[in-house]
Amino acid sequence: MGQVITFGEVLMRISPRGKKKFIQSNVVEFFFGGTELNVGISIANFGGKVKHISAVSSDFIGDAAISYINKFNVDTSSIGRSTRPLGVYFFEVGAVMRPSNISYNRSHSSFSEIQPHMVDWNEALVDANWVHWTGITPALSQNAFDILKKGLILAREKGMTVSADPTYRQNLWNYGKDPKEALIELLKLSTVFIGGINEINEVLGTNYSYSNDDFLIASKELMETFPSIEKVFDKIRTSVNSSWHKIRARMWNGKEFRETADLDITHVVDRIGTGDAFAAGLIYGLRNYDDYKAMEFGSAACALKHTYEGDINLATVKEVSDILEGNISGRFNR
Amino acid sequence: MGQVITFGEVLMRISPRGKKKFIQSNVVEFFFGGTELNVGISIANFGGKVKHISAVSSDFIGDAAISYINKFNVDTSSIGRSTRPLGVYFFEVGAVMRPSNISYNRSHSSFSEIQPHMVDWNEALVDANWVHWTGITPALSQNAFDILKKGLILAREKGMTVSADPTYRQNLWNYGKDPKEALIELLKLSTVFIGGINEINEVLGTNYSYSNDDFLIASKELMETFPSIEKVFDKIRTSVNSSWHKIRARMWNGKEFRETADLDITHVVDRIGTGDAFAAGLIYGLRNYDDYKAMEFGSAACALKHTYEGDINLATVKEVSDILEGNISGRFNR
């Protein structure tokens, strides 16, 4: 099977251990992540072939980032090096009614200031049959938007699947481009829509509610507006508090509306990257199963991610499948 | 607004990481705390001006203690230095049905053996308009009791508010003074009572139950006995087990009885200092809001404290207020 291509920023995440705040301890841990990279690595952990495209710093931090991605057998050969520093984010994990805190240092990072010459899409896509993008990348800079769009155009020309997770994060869009217009340009090049009512309302300028009925109508309107989009998948989170979530998913694929049951995550370890885990599980599923099973697989992958520290879903296909088969009691084989 | 003054012992808390016991690992962590200091630092974290008065050791441990208090912008200029060592306590965090273990090394500490010359109340109170005391300080030694009483007398002469948290901890009272008499002397100098049925029964010699009806009658009797007391606030904890608590509060301010709803703390991180967090939130609230909102603020502050490691509530006004506005799902802003 061909490679899945992800294109996006590699961020260094720095956090205190356990539930501590930075003011409490000078011992911290780092991982690398980034929404598109998280998707890529998770697919690689499921055994898929993945290439991540990015621009990282040309110092020992950039070396460590590439080395980290190599660990997971993701192809790093198209990652450019830059004299700008790698983006960083600081993260304090919340608990119960205390929300997590996050602070970004990314606005002039190696990726935000990526240069056109750093990505040769013709070469990068040579083994690919799927490209995944999110709403983060086009929010970062004109260059990031332009390069992404160029890649999607080529991918569509080659007939690849293009999955879109057009998360809209308002405070990232600082370079002048109108977010709605940008996302519309990119959705016109996409075939799978991973997102919910918020994202649909954003691009359609509508005001649908979270009900299943509205989801169905909104999805249909979305697919009329963007005829290339064939399927819409939505992950729904219900939170008791920071430490206790429930996850389910729903879909409209032009033929049927389906919904999964809630998965109950009674003791959340780390919720960063759980949306990416859903996207990764879904993409893996769509490449291997039917639409409904793919959505179930994504939903279970998303739930499992809540149990891993760091941005990345470390689950294997077997671990996700076990949940789908109802093995959620946590028994272990010796 | 004037300074809030707290007077009490600074303790070094030493604990293994996670749920470990001392017998399991020789790597441990320390924080500084102490019931009155916890109140002071929490108020400072809410933006209040606070001075803490104490006596710490004149070695590098005392230096570290002062440095720790400085971190939180609490005025340390009235802290005396002593040739006696700083008090220490060892703490093993429990879980589920396993209770936490605590062991004190404080009976001959720098604070227990505080000398009268170490506190100059006239100078210490120069910017103050509020003094807070607890039942721990008068339990430690005759000197601690005498110095506290002297300070309260001066505070009342200057018309300051005096809040009392007359926690009664039986096994601390070893220097000969009768606890009941001591607390009565100090309550006569107090205007806000922070405590529940146990504390009221202790000083009145009564036998009221935990019911709201009894709380109301007991509060009235307390305010008759101590006419300076204008308000009574009580925090109520319900425990499923060591890891799962609920918190609510109730009050009688001479005019109305009010009660808050339970806050459900499904995953307790550290319960030390949660009573102090209630007192701090309440005091901050009384200085900025009406009585009921102050109690609500104290109750939410108390609940939040259960999510921080260490003795001290690190929450800000915004974080507490978010809970009061019903945002307990733990969503985070990026």
Next chain:
Amino acid sequence: MGQVITFGEVLMRISPRGKKKFIQSNVVEFFFGGTELNVGISIANFGGKVKHISAVSSDFIGDAAISYINKFNVDTSSIGRSTRPLGVYFFEVGAVMRPSNISYNRSHSSFSEIQPHMVDWNEALVDANWVHWTGITPALSQNAFDILKKGLILAREKGMTVSADPTYRQNLWNYGKDPKEALIELLKLSTVFIGGINEINEVLGTNYSYSNDDFLIASKELMETFPSIEKVFDKIRTSVNSSWHKIRARMWNGKEFRETADLDITHVVDRIGTGDAFAAGLIYGLRNYDDYKAMEFGSAACALKHTYEGDINLATVKEVSDILEGNISGRFNR
């Protein structure tokens, strides 16, 4: 009271901290454990006299193992030294629907390759009145089986109590011996049976269900088949998921069937060794209380073990008794 003898492998357990996987961090922790040793140390923590018999490596890892056992005041004077390395297992702690992972490196360990000359049963049993064995030891090698059987024969000759926890772990039995036959030979030398329907079905070749009715019939059939067995104790685990378990126990002692209520372990810390904690609590109980109270004690001990990191139950008699008296709210004395 005489010594309790445990005979079995000492394993070094190596795990990442918190919920991490080996791929995520190169900082790990080790403890020593092993099913029979866990039972022995837990009984010693209750104040019982215990000797553990084993064979450990003659290097600094073996030194560390013996030193670890010494910590708990368990007699190590009958532990032999071997040129083979100590057995190791690697462990990743799961959470919620993620199961824990375990991987053993024990098949040629110092204990699996134990030599007959390493155990002098006459000397080893000189102060003993109780021997405990489990289904792990006879599964490891012919020598381990033979030495165990020899010890049980001598113990019975001397009229000692022999408790059996004939856990059947299929993938350990690699040396050619038929598991069922082996367990039957050893059960013929046993007086207390600690195990459930699975173990009974295994040795009887029956197919009883988990119902209390079947448990009663199965126990009776077991005691007919093995007339030396006087009592049957069974611990039942119900799992919400990896992080949330419930524990109860039931018994048939030839006279009465009894069952305890469920203990609700809402936040599991570490489930390794919880079965051993049940056995240890039960054995301690049988030596000090009546059968039902012994079972209750074992059940509460088992529940408590879920709150300790590592293989070993660190609870004291007082801590277990507090639970039996209904103190499960986790309040702590200062």
Next chain:
Amino acid sequence: MGQVITFGEVLMRISPRGKKKFIQSNVVEFFFGGTELNVGISIANFGGKVKHISAVSSDFIGDAAISYINKFNVDTSSIGRSTRPLGVYFFEVGAVMRPSNISYNRSHSSFSEIQPHMVDWNEALVDANWVHWTGITPALSQNAFDILKKGLILAREKGMTVSADPTYRQNLWNYGKDPKEALIELLKLSTVFIGGINEINEVLGTNYSYSNDDFLIASKELMETFPSIEKVFDKIRTSVNSSWHKIRARMWNGKEFRETADLDITHVVDRIGTGDAFAAGLIYGLRNYDDYKAMEFGSAACALKHTYEGDINLATVKEVSDILEGNISGRFNR
């Protein structure tokens, strides 16, 4: 005595523990530092009154930075907050012939993008009698240069001492200003020159050697060119390798040339901030002792700093003085 004012960037330093590289472990430690801040905190550790002026981020990292500076009793009341992130640097500690590695992420930091309104020099200098600057600040941005120059002009108008450490770090100067011209403008406002042959050659455009003879001639030429400069102090490092350095100092104060003996640092712990420790010791010395003793004090302070992890010299006056009295055997009093 008046406050010493330092003005410069606060950087978060992140490093692996021990001699590790980022590629080897995801557990790292952070400290805060920055060349001018290091000088300020060290003077505060000697008991001097110090205010540090800067601009830090308005997030929890900026909070942690201010809290860190508060620890050392340095006045943080003139530190502005910015929506830009705090500068960060990554650091790998070398050993023997392996040099340390450093990588900066500071070019768009809260301090590099400091705004004129963030510093009110009239208010900031109200208690001051000394201002210290280094060649780092003017290298960062036009705003940083302008604000610094404005402060120095006011300081000189008020007759304060201005000490200059005009370290020239070539690859920092990216905003267009000519380094030589910038430093000349600032040196015209300075009275104490802390720097060596390299710095003199840079601003004079000369080519003096490291010999004492050349140092004397160069110093005289410097003082002729910049008549406000009254004294020149130079610290000389001799390196066996990364782990073994020697430090001595020399001076020309218009009247006498003096030189200290080498201090032999046989086991370097951390060399970052050792130049700042020299400047801090020297400034403290010049405010309390004669010129030669000040230089000796600076030199011993510099040597001691090599024994502390992090950017900051934690030594007290007593600890430095002990070295000056020849106590370098490391004996400790119990």
Next chain:
Amino acid sequence: MGQVITFGEVLMRISPRGKKKFIQSNVVEFFFGGTELNVGISIANFGGKVKHISAVSSDFIGDAAISYINKFNVDTSSIGRSTRPLGVYFFEVGAVMRPSNISYNRSHSSFSEIQPHMVDWNEALVDANWVHWTGITPALSQNAFDILKKGLILAREKGMTVSADPTYRQNLWNYGKDPKEALIELLKLSTVFIGGINEINEVLGTNYSYSNDDFLIASKELMETFPSIEKVFDKIRTSVNSSWHKIRARMWNGKEFRETADLDITHVVDRIGTGDAFAAGLIYGLRNYDDYKAMEFGSAACALKHTYEGDINLATVKEVSDILEGNISGRFNR
């Protein structure tokens, strides 16, 4: 061979990791130690039978202390439990010219306030043939002095060897007893003197220099004054700085003066307990070798101790002997 008895305080040592100070990190490590215990454990590590007598707290810290001593196979059956807390000391490790810092919290500890009923010397000495004491124990309290003296009297009555390390630490002697008189009383009960010119001058009131000539004269005068003393051993430390020491030893046994060569400890890891390591090596040596070889063994043991973290010498007889045979290149066998 009989047991060696050590009697003295068990202290909990708490230190930051590496070269850090308490002000720099809240992660610290603890070990247990105490000068007499260090001697005892080291002898046990050489394979000797040892019993340590003390009084520790009756809490989980006291449990951890006993458990720690058990690790090393030292008999803890004569250790009493007390309601007073265990003594603690805080320690910051120096480097190069920075001395280590130490701060004690022991003046009202479980051992300082030991009660006569806690030690039953008749029972304690039943398997003993050697008692070792140091100048620390009699300095702590009248009870500690009295109990020690009582034990030495009994030991001498039974004809045991009594070794004395009468270290004089001035600031410990606070209970009123004259140090010189106390040490004289105890030296009259001793047979082996481990100490140098300082200790001899202290008890004789003389003023000898460190020269070998003076050592010889002083030793003779000591042995005339205290006729029970048969041998004098002195360890001499030369310090380049905190990180680089040299160790040698000399002796007078009434027949011959001997001296060892310097052992060069180029990279000191931890110097606490190195004197105790000398005493332990010497005592082990005197029980197994001739006087000169015993002194060499003690000297090499002392040198080796500088390479272990914590108070205790972990070296084995083989490791010490290897040094005596000239193997100091650090080669290891695989």
Next chain:
Amino acid sequence: MGQVITFGEVLMRISPRGKKKFIQSNVVEFFFGGTELNVGISIANFGGKVKHISAVSSDFIGDAAISYINKFNVDTSSIGRSTRPLGVYFFEVGAVMRPSNISYNRSHSSFSEIQPHMVDWNEALVDANWVHWTGITPALSQNAFDILKKGLILAREKGMTVSADPTYRQNLWNYGKDPKEALIELLKLSTVFIGGINEINEVLGTNYSYSNDDFLIASKELMETFPSIEKVFDKIRTSVNSSWHKIRARMWNGKEFRETADLDITHVVDRIGTGDAFAAGLIYGLRNYDDYKAMEFGSAACALKHTYEGDINLATVKEVSDILEGNISGRFNR
């Protein structure tokens, strides 16, 4: 340039932090290594293309091992998976006169029990032009020897360079094969000899001394006996103690004898893998420079490795070259 092939065991190395022993702390660190892998990764760190061939366990430890090798961009596609566990070694780092301790658990590991079908040499060598082997692999098992020999035969048939580091470690050879004969068989297939007098004496049965004269004669005799060998390189270590080494190298390439100067490693961090670093530097050098410069490069690489924790040399070509250019003062560029 073609791939360098390394074939050998992947070991998990587990060590306490700093200078601790296993008995002192239960927090440990792991790295992966193994003599041939160390060579391979180091060459990859120099930018060379490398494939490592091995057999690792089919569990999460094997996954972590492969992931670790991937980090360094070494081709893992020819690594087989086995049901046997990965080999482990435990390591305690010595200091000064204390040697390091090492203990292996490898005799039945996934690699020792490697099966012929796990290595397809035709496929494995398809991009290769160099094979490196050491004396460890043939010592482990008949299968390991046979597979290695088969690979060397094919490599020679294809005209590849074969470098040999025939380290002789006596206590590994337990499967019956005569070490001398085995090494002779393999040396007949080798073209570069990396080893010293000990190795030459072993295979020739001679008794040469360490002198340069003897080295020259021995090398000539070696090359006569094994005509395929074209060059002999020897690395010489001089140890002051465990913490202070010196390294130099010498060579005979059939034309000239050359020798490098000593490199002085005054503060050894970790000496494991320093021989492998020499081999890797030498091999990299021979592929890029002349023989003498290659030896110098290997020697400097070896010296640098002493400054990295773990088995692997993390140095880059630039870092090694800097040393060759005399930059050993540890200065770093900012």
